[in-house]
Amino acid sequence: MRLPGPFVVTRVVDLFHPFREPQFLLPDATPEAFAETRVSKDTRFVDVANCKLIMSFHSLIVRTPRNVILVDTCVGNHKERPLLPEWHQRTDGEYIKNLAADGLTPADITHVLCTHLHADHVGWNTKLLNGRWVPTFPNAKYIIHKAEFAHAEAAARDPATRHASWDDSVQPVIDAKQVVLVDGDHEIEPGVRLMPAPGHTPGNIVLVLDDGKQRAYLVGDTIHHPVQIERPHWSSRFCFDPAQSALTRAKFLGQVAETGAWVIPAHFAPPCAVQVVADGAGFWFKTAAE
Numbered sequence: 452m453r454l455p456g457p458f459v460v461t462r463v464v465d466l467f468h469p470f471r472e473p474q475f476l477l478p479d480a481t482p483e484a485f486a487e488t489r490v491s492k493d494t495r496f497v498d499v500a501n502c503k504l505i506m507s508f509h510s511l512i513v514r515t516p517r518n519v520i521l522v523d524t525c526v527g528n529h530k531e532r533p534l535l536p537e538w539h540q541r542t543d544g545e546y547i548k549n550l551a552a553d554g555l556t557p558a559d560i561t562h563v564l565c566t567h568l569h570a571d572h573v574g575w576n577t578k579l580l581n582g583r584w585v586p587t588f589p590n591a592k593y594i595i596h597k598a599e600f601a602h603a604e605a606a607a608r609d610p611a612t613r614h615a616s617w618d619d620s621v622q623p624v625i626d627a628k629q630v631v632l633v634d635g636d637h638e639i640e641p642g643v644r645l646m647p648a649p650g651h652t653p654g655n656i657v658l659v660l661d662d663g664k665q666r667a668y669l670v671g672d673t674i675h676h677p678v679q680i681e682r683p684h685w686s687s688r689f690c691f692d693p694a695q696s697a698l699t700r701a702k703f704l705g706q707v708a709e710t711g712a713w714v715i716p717a718h719f720a721p722p723c724a725v726q727v728v729a730d731g732a733g734f735w736f737k738t739a740a741e
């Protein structure tokens with residue numbers, strides 16, 4: 452699926468389904484508070500009958516003149532995630548099939564960029580081969596922001612905070628010497644650069660694309676769901692620093708509102724990309740179809 456914006460941006464799906472009730476993801480989204488939002492009636496983003504957020508877990512592929520950059524690697528297969536049944540020990544081949552439908556094999560990817568190192572952004576970093584985790588993308592540099600790496604590595608050293616995703620999806624790529632640690636404003640090539648967006652995690656980043664004609668921001672989990680454009684102060688349960696996350700989101704929305712730039716998060720259901728507009732003192736959005 453081609454998305455609007457500079458260069459060629461496409462979406463490769465790993466999982467797409469109604470996820471959970473709003474308050475599971477966003478603690479401030481009580482049933483009453485959620486019902487007051489405009490997004491709550493939008494059937495593209497909410498399973499209204501069952502009051503569940505519709506979430507997509509997808510990679511974004513950016514084809515530039517020089518590179519094929521894959522942003523966020525979703526949930527993955529064979530991963531031990533007993534707390535989330537939909538993510539646990541998956542064996543379907545949909546992701547690699549969807550990549551092929553986009554005209555790509557894993558060997559074509561030149562860069563993998565994880566906006567942060569949560570389990571649903573690193574899963575397809577690796578695949579299980581003969582009982583060992585190996586990089587799924589054999590020719591790619593895996594780009595990780597230094598601050599994010601430091602935070603996740605420290606968490607992995609402590610048994611209380613160590614997550615299985617470090618062992619099965621990050622450490623094997625380090626061992627394969629495919630990880631490149633970069634600063635928060637790193638430029639991959641002209642028109643493709645990182646921008647720090649701390650809060651969801653300490654080293655969370657946004658990828659900024661600008662081909663001189665159009666601009667897009669691939670924001671990862673800086674915004675999980677469209678309702679957070681309407682309610683920027685609603686941070687997710689999974690934010691490391693919810694207050695900072697809310698500040699970063701509000702500042703970002705102010706920066707991009709009314710500019711025509713495309714905002715493409717990691718979990719928005721189709722049409723996946725939005726343009727932020729001002730709405731009184733707050734924000735709203737429109738999509739390509741509107």
Ligand SMILES: [Zn+2]
Pocket residue numbers: 569571572672717718
């Ligand atoms: Zn996520």
